[in-house]
Amino acid sequence: MYLGFLLVPTQHKSQLLRALLDARCGNPHPREWGKCPEPCDYHQKNDREVHYQELRRADVFHIAKRWIRFFLTDKRLTYFYILGINLTRLQYDFFGKARGAERFYRIYNRFFRTALQKSAKSYFSNYTDILIDHIFHDIGDIAGYEAFPWHTIYRLSEDDKIRFRCKEIEFIDSNHHVSGSEESHFIQYIDLLLGLTYNCLHANTMSTNAKKLSFLMSEIAQRLLEAPGNINSSYKYVNRLCIDFFPKHSIGTKDDLVTQALRLDSFYKERTIRIRQMEQPELF
Numbered sequence: 519m520y521l522g523f524l525l526v527p528t529q530h531k532s533q534l535l536r537a538l539l540d541a542r543c544g545n546p547h548p549r550e551w552g553k554c555p556e557p558c559d560y561h562q563k564n565d566r567e568v569h570y571q572e573l574r575r576a577d578v579f580h581i582a583k584r585w586i587r588f589f590l591t592d593k594r595l596t597y598f599y600i601l602g603i604n605l606t607r608l609q610y611d612f613f614g615k616a617r618g619a620e621r622f623y624r625i626y627n628r629f630f631r632t633a634l635q636k637s638a639k640s641y642f643s644n645y646t647d648i649l650i651d652h653i654f655h656d657i658g659d660i661a662g663y664e665a666f667p668w669h670t671i672y673r674l675s676e677d678d679k680i681r682f683r684c685k686e687i688e689f690i691d692s693n694h695h696v697s698g699s700e701e702s703h704f705i706q707y708i709d710l711l712l713g714l715t716y717n718c719l720h721a722n723t724m725s726t727n728a729k730k731l732s733f734l735m736s737e738i739a740q741r742l743l744e745a746p747g748n749i750n751s752s753y754k755y756v757n758r759l760c761i762d763f764f765p766k767h768s769i770g771t772k773d774d775l776v777t778q779a780l781r782l783d784s785f786y787k788e789r790t791i792r793i794r795q796m797e798q799p800e801l802f
Contacts, residue, residue, distance in 0.1 A: 519602070519603040519605055519625065519626065519629070520600065520601070520602050520603070520712060520715075520716055521600070521601045521603070521626075521629060521630060521633050522598065522599075522600050522708045522709070522711065522712030522715075523598060523599040523600075523633055523634065523637055523708065524596070524597065524598050524704050524705075524707060524708035524711075525597040525598070525599065525637060525638065525641060526597070526704060527597070527642075528651065530594070530595050533595055534595040534596065534704075535700055535703060535704070536550070537588055537592070537595065538585065538588070538703050538704075538707055539703065541581070541584040541585055541587075541588050542561075542564045542565065542581055542584070543558070543560050543561055543564060544560045544563075544564050544580060544581070544584065545558065545560040545561075563577060564577065564580075564581050565695075566578065566581070566695075567692060567693040567694070567695070567702075567706060568581050568582055568585065568706040568707070568709070568710055569692070569706065569709055569710075570582075570709055570710050570712070570713025570714065570728070571713070573725055573727040573728045573731065574725050574727055574728075579727040579731075582710055582727075582731060583730075583731060583734075585707060585710060586710070586714070586731050586734050586735060587734075589711065590734065590738065590753075593753065593754040594754070594758075596707075596758070596759070597637075597641055597758050597759070598708060598711055598759055598760075599633055599636070599637030599641075599759075599760050599762075600711075600712055600715050600760070600761045600762070601629060601632075601633045601636075601761075601762050601763070601764065602716075602719070602761075602762070602763045602764070602789075603625070603629055603763075603764050603765075604763065604764070604765065605625070607765050607767070607768045608625070608765070609768075613625055613628065619659070623660060623663040623665075623666065626660060626663075626666075627663065627665060627666050627669055627670070629764070630666075630670055631669070631670040631673055631674060634653070634670060634674065635674055635677065635680065636762075637760065638650070638680060639677075639679060639680070640757065640760070641757050641758065643757075645679075646679075647679060647680075647681055648679055648680045648681070649681050649682075649683065650680065650681070650682050650683065650684070651683045651684065652683070652684050652688060652701075653670070653671070653684060653687045653688065654687070654688050654689075654690055654699075654701045654704070654705065655687050655688070655689055655690075656689070656690070656691070656692045656705050656709070657689040657690060657691050657692075658689075661689045666687065667686040667687045667689075668685065668686050668687075670687065671684065671685060671686065671687070690702060690705070692705040692706055692709065694706075711735075713728075714728070714731055714732050714734075714735040715735065715739055715761060717729075717732040717793060718732050718735055718736045718739045718740075718791050718792070718793045718794075719739075719789055719790075719791065719792060719793075720792060721792040721793045721795070721796055726799060729793070729796070729799050730799050732793045733793060733794075733798050733799065736791050736793050736794050738753050738755065738759070739761065739791055740791045740794065741753065741755070742755060742759055742760065742761045742787075743761060743787045743788070743789055743791070744787075746760065746787060761787065762785050762786070762787065763785070763786050763787065763789060764784055764785050764786070765784035765785075765786075766784045766785070766786040767784055
């Protein structure tokens, strides 16, 4: 199971949104999005949803390629946290007696909360208080799980550093034409970054377009795993980008000192970037 978070500081929101919109256009003579002379065929053609699973489509691929190039040169606007969970190392009894979809939702709910807390407190540790205005989530099956919209906020409100202006997670469609919400662009962006990171690790897609963009993503993914604390990196990713995995050890339900120690030491980064073991495709 993989979770991807895009954390958007309020002072960066308009700049990040503008960067993503401007990168959509694709006009050989780039202009600010929405200010192209009429008619602008580039604007009309590229005003569509970006989704990792749709990279086989040429129009989506070219938008995604421009977004990834922006991501690789951006050193201050993009904050993401990606958490991969090895379900085979979890003791399912820890999540109660639920089975099937109910158990999946409980696991997802628990690690959603963990990932949000860990990333927010890591990236913004210099702040006395971390105030979260909104949490947006792509609409899907998890929206039908009764506890999910409110439980994370309820539990994290016990944290002495995190405060919320919202009471529930807001579900919106990732397609901005459907939702009418600018936050849909952010959901598309993290979907792309998460999908490419997953493919960097597993190299399991047959899509040539996905392979090309995964190679672009692979260098920074490898650095995030091998040297996560390198403050001298040209990517400036410390306290801004992170990939974690959990758990390093199989964890049972016992509450002895050994089990507690394993839980505390169970986030890890030792993984192979498998896409880099393949022959690199030509990007152009």
